[in-house]
Amino acid sequence: xxxxxxxxxxxxxxxxxxxxxxxxxxxxxxxxxxxxxxxxxxxxxxxxxxxxxxxxxxxxxxxxxxxxxxxxxxxxxxxxxxxxxxxxxxxxxxxxxxxxxxxxxxxxxxxxxxxxxxxxxxxxxxxxxxxxxx
Amino acid sequence: xxxxxxxxxxxxxxxxxxxxxxxxxxxxxxxxxxxxxxxxxxxxxxxxxxxxxxxxxxxxxxxxxxxxxxxxxxxxxxxxxxxxxxxxxxxxxxxxxxxxxxxxxxxxxxxxxxxxxxxxxxxxxxxxxxxxxx
DNA sequence: GTAATATAAGACTGGAATAGTCGTATTTAT
DNA sequence: ATAAATACGACTATTCCAGTCTTATATTAC
Ligand code: SF4
Ligand code: SF4
Numbered sequence: 001x002x003x004x005x006x007x008x009x010x011x012x013x014x015x016x017x018x019x020x021x022x023x024x025x026x027x028x029x030x031x032x033x034x035x036x037x038x039x040x041x042x043x044x045x046x047x048x049x050x051x052x053x054x055x056x057x058x059x060x061x062x063x064x065x066x067x068x069x070x071x072x073x074x075x076x077x078x079x080x081x082x083x084x085x086x087x088x089x090x091x092x093x094x095x096x097x098x099x100x101x102x103x104x105x106x107x108x109x110x111x112x113x114x115x116x117x118x119x120x121x122x123x124x125x126x127x128x129x130x131x132x133x134x
Numbered sequence: 135x136x137x138x139x140x141x142x143x144x145x146x147x148x149x150x151x152x153x154x155x156x157x158x159x160x161x162x163x164x165x166x167x168x169x170x171x172x173x174x175x176x177x178x179x180x181x182x183x184x185x186x187x188x189x190x191x192x193x194x195x196x197x198x199x200x201x202x203x204x205x206x207x208x209x210x211x212x213x214x215x216x217x218x219x220x221x222x223x224x225x226x227x228x229x230x231x232x233x234x235x236x237x238x239x240x241x242x243x244x245x246x247x248x249x250x251x252x253x254x255x256x257x258x259x260x261x262x263x264x265x266x267x268x
Numbered sequence: 269g270t271a272a273t274a275t276a277a278g279a280c281t282g283g284a285a286t287a288g289t290c291g292t293a294t295t296t297a298t
Numbered sequence: 299a300t301a302a303a304t305a306c307g308a309c310t311a312t313t314c315c316a317g318t319c320t321t322a323t324a325t326t327a328c
Contacts (some may be wrong), residue, residue, distance in 0.1 A: 028304090041289060062201055062296055132247065164273090178275075179277085198273080199275085
C-alpha cells in the first residue's frame with residue numbers, strides 16, 4: 001500500500017551508490033548486485049531503463065558498466081520512478097495518463113478532492129532529489 | 135504504484151457521503167453501494183472495519199445502517215487507511231510494524247534517507263481530513 | 269411469531285501486478 | 299579467440315487485490 005516497488009528501490013540504491021563515488025566512475029551491474037545482495041538480472045533491467053532515459057550512461061563490453069549521467073541534485077525521485085515504472089506515480093488510477101477507465105469515474109465524488117493530495121505527492125517526489133538520498 | 139486501494143477509495147466515498155448529510159443520519163450499505171455503483175459486499179466489509187474502529191456507528195436490523203461517529207475534521211486520511219488496510223501506510227515495507235524482514239535490510243543504504251519521505255508522507259496523510267475531502 | 273431487511277464475518281475465486289529467472293545476442297578489452 | 303560486460307525479451311512463480319458467495323445474527327414491521 002503506497003509502497004515503492006522493489007525495482008524502484010533497487011534503482012535508488014544503485015544510483016545512490018554511483019552518486020557517492022567520483023563522477024564518471026563506471027560500475028558493473030553485477031558488482032552492485034553483489035554488493036547490495038539484490039538480483040542481478042532485475043537490477044540489470046532497471047539500469048537498462050535508466051540508460052534509455054539518459055539517467056545513467058552505459059558502456060558495453062569488458063570493463064563496461066554504468067555511470068551517472070546527471071548531477072545528484074538534478075535527479076528527482078519523481079522522474080526516477082516515472083522511468084522505472086514507465087508511468088508517473090499516482091495516488092489513484094484516474095490521475096494516470098488516459099486514466100478515465102475507472103469503472104466508477106462518473107459517480108466518483110472524491111476524485112476532485114484527491115487532486116490536492118496528488119498535487120502534494122507530486123511536490124514531495126519532485127522536491128526529493130538523489131542528493132538528499134545520499 | 136503508490137495508489138490507494140479500491141477499498142480505501144470506497145471507504146472515503148462512503149464517509150464523504152455521510153459527512154455531506156446531517157449528523158447522525160444512517161445510511162444502509164446497499165443504498166450507498168447502489169448510489170455510487172460499487173460492490174455492495176466489498177463496501178459492507180469496509181464499513182464493518184470502520185465500525186470496529188469506531189469511525190462509524192452501525193445499527194443492525196431493519197432500517198439499520200451506518201452513521202458517522204466523529205466530526206469530519208477529526209477524521210484523518212491516515213487513520214482511515216490504517217483502519218481499512220489494517221496497517222499504517224508506508225513507503226517501504228521496513229517502515230511497517232515488524233518490517234525488518236526485508237531480505238536486504240542490512241545491506242540497504244536508502245532506508246534512512248527514505249525516512250524523510252516517509253515522514254513527509256505521514257504529514258500529508260495526517261493533515262488531510264475528511265472535511266477536506268468534502 | 270414470521271417475514272423482511274439489515275449488519276457480521278469469513279471463506280473462496282479469478283485476475284492482475286510484481287518479483288525474479290532464463291536464454292540468447294551483442295559489444296569490447298585483452 | 300576468449301572473457302566480461304550490456305541488451306532484450308520471454309518465461310515463471312508468487313503475492314496481492316477485487317470481487318463474490320455463504321451463513322449467521324439482529325431488528326423492525328406486520
Ligand atoms: S475516479 Fe474516483 S474511484 Fe476512480 S480512480 Fe479516480 S478517485 Fe479512485
Ligand atoms: S530495507 Fe531498504 S530495500 Fe528493504 S524495504 Fe527498507 S528501504 Fe526498501
